[in-house]
Amino acid sequence: MNRDAFARELGVLVGDGNVQGVPVTAGEPPAWQVAPGSAAEVAEVVRRCNRDGVAVLPVGSGARPTRWKAVAERPRVHVAMRRMDHVVHLDETSLLVHVQAGLTGAGLEKVLVPRGLSLGDYPATMLGSTIGGMIAVRTPGKSSARHGFLEDAVLGVSAVLADGRSIHTRVAPRRATGPDLARALCGSEGTIGVITSVVLRIHLKAEARLLAAYVLPSFDAALAAAYLALREECQPAGLRVYDSAEARAHLGDELALAGPALDDDAALLLVATAGPTDLAVCDRDLVTSAVEAEGGAATDPRLADAWWKLRGGDPRQVPPPSLQVTATPSKLRAVYRAVRDAARDAGATARAHVSRFDAGGAVVFVTLVADGKPLDGARLDAVRATCEQAAGDAGGWLLGARPAQMDPYLAALRAELDPNGILNPGALS
Amino acid sequence: MPRAHVDPDRLRRELESLLGARRVSMRDGDLDTYARDMWPRLLLARRDGQLPEHRPHAVVWPETQRELVALVKLARSLAIPVIPYGGGSGVCGGVVPLRGGITIDLKRMQAIRSVSRDEMVVDVEAGLSGERFERELRRRGYTFGNFPSSIYCSTVGGWLATRAAGQLSTKYGKVEDRVAGLTVITGRGELIETDGPSRAVRGPNWTQLLVGSEGTLGIIAAARLRLSTAPQLEIFRGFEFDDVAAGTEAIRRVLQRGLRPAVVRLYDELDTFINSLGKKAATGDHAGAPITTGYGAPHDLSAAPVPMPGEGALPVLPRPEPPADDGVVSRLLAIARGRRRGLHKEAVGLALDHAKLVNRIAGTVARRGCRMVIGLEGARIRTEVEAALTFAELAHAGGRDTGEEAGWAWLAHRYAVSYRMSPTFRDGAFVDTMEVASTWERLMDLYHSVRDAISQHAVVMAHFSHAYAEGCSIYFTFAAHADDLAGSRRLYDTIWRDGLEAVTRVGGTISHHHGVGLLKGPYMAGEHREGMAVLHGLKQSLDPDNLMNPGKLGMAAAPTGVPRKEAS
Structure with missing residues (x-):
């Protein structure tokens, strides 16, 4: 392959200004980053790469360092989606939005919010990512008790296959026309196709939003109260359970103002409800009843306000969690206890909150500390490994888990659609 | 369609060594029975006394997952197809064994293995009947929430294989919204489990790639399904709107405010009109006339018509969803046939032969x-x-x-109509339903386009049900008549062709919950276009020998891969 000629060809396809060489270490095959301006240009680039067996690696916002592996032996093209950040169609009648893959969640909200619309009650922390990236990579943080897993909001996907063909899964509320083909692309991490645009459900801005905070005698009681309310069909817009240590770390100032000191065993439950006013009130009252049934009581709502600000991206310093464990409802307590015990045995303290509740369970966010300071470096790695082991043994799912059983099937699917193996070759294998 | 070749004696020997002689059949009666489901096009031939065109080589009744694995492996070694079979209540010909093969009836695998209160899930085997499943759950204080009108004659596995929906889907969702994991025997003869919290697991969501695969990728043997607490309160109400547009707009507003009624059904003008006639007929002077008026006890299967020997009648005709709530089809035909019993067969023909006229008149009267x-x-x-x-x-x-x-009247009688379609067929006519869906933006286009397309050939009415925040499904019921079998088939195919082409033209989906089977196979390319490449990729991955229910979902029946052009 003639490098210069190839680079020139890429320039013809996407415009010279949108092709850059990517520095590589000596002896490595060349790499470029291209920024196509349309789905058609993506298709051209992929088709061209396929001809020479050049690897194609989609890049979202590029905000996070991407760890490529197993691709260093072949030339590669990083396809950056940053120029593809348009809202293609906003269907306010059906509450759907068709967006290009490079638009970030925050960028989309900027279009939606002035119109009284919203992507939904998803955690603000995920909104910095591109829509394509959020859909292509499945991680557990993208869930809301009211709107479910973000992937479930996907009604249609457009993508470019390895041979340059474009597919557009047809948009309908539901269908019974074989498997949901969009789901082959969601979570595929760029191995089945390069996602170029997505049709997403959106929501009317809630008519009312209520926040409430409760103190419960124990972490178990707080989880029990949460599930009691959910079983009464309460649909909170946000729900979080803090153990006392994590509550102090996240909401220390407000706790100091709020009066009674939190017992070490106690837990904090925070809830946001939203929707038509009557329903938001109903949902909040369901939580209140559940809390009372579990021996807890409402406390200063300023705690809830502080939590909501924090969730919305309050710049105050909260260290990122040391580990995240997803667990089904019955496993949450066991996972929490196992991690805490494992950390204690390793000479550290684990503090935690549980959040991202949905039908499949919730996520336990754990921060490991010693002497009042979050662990870091080699110590963190060592303690974290122990805690992860304990969490897995207790039935939790660690970030990035992958059932090996389906590997041969995924490999066969990829071989069928991408015989040259150009699409993100290092991923999911 | 080239029938798979296998030595029958060897097949019998091999099957019996796996299952024993009692759970293997190669008798004509069984092969005929398992040659079809409730696809009206097959019933037309049945009415004319024709034998099925495609029969399985054998029918088997396995009881364990190990037996299922062994059966798939045997089929692979003999290179003959495998067709999973649940209740046989499908309406698209999804179980027709185009190349013969082993039809696997799953109804002996029907255990509820566990119900977890903490997780709110149930582990259930695929062959369990829908009605027994729901009854068992209710006894424990739960509901799965799927109430197709076929609930008495469909299975949990059948629901999952076709992405079924029930009458209360607006609250509980379709089955694909309620499935947490599947146990599947793939076409490679391997048992896989797609369990685990989907959001925590990297890679594509295999559960959603297997739900709705209609047996073409593997056999769904068991499932983990989400439960809801059994309802403590039910509130029902009737409303009336000026027209379809006003009614659908109201539904849209309700759903988009985040409210989730369990069921909302809006009947179009003709449907509403005919229903009102039916009510008069029921209470009026000719209540004794042999038209369907009564509300049978909803859970009383004895209300189903029993085929009488010599009458040429079909057995009961269960359907996944009633064309309307209480015998509207029969009423439609009752209008056509007038009050004189002796003439009604001719009258049905006359009315349905002038479908366009009837549609227009009815449309005018029905404001x-x-x-x-x-x-x-x-x-x-x-x-x-x-x-x-x-x-x-x-x-x-x-x-x-x-x-x-x-x-409440609707609730009480919602399953009744399913068992009342025989008279229509007996009268030489046929009835079928077309369930399509689109986003709200395109819904009125979809309604008018499909209605116009079908009304060229048949009397047609519709209701809107299964609503979502982003759109809704439309359920068209049509009745038509032709003089002979060939004519009926031609007319039947034309109605579907024109109807589904109209759907694709306005950007709807060709099926909301009945599935594809043979009926909609020819329209799959229009539905998915280049996306069919992904479906073929899945097929190649999970069933490399093309032995799992070949020729369905618009894929080739023969392993060499000449795409099938026409439904047989």
């Missing part, structure tokens, strides 16, 4: 508004609050409250 049935159920407090908000929103959107009775 009397549209009927809506709406119901909410669930936890006591929240359901009450939601009902108040929902009814207020409907009133605000121009709905007139017609009282509780209308709603």
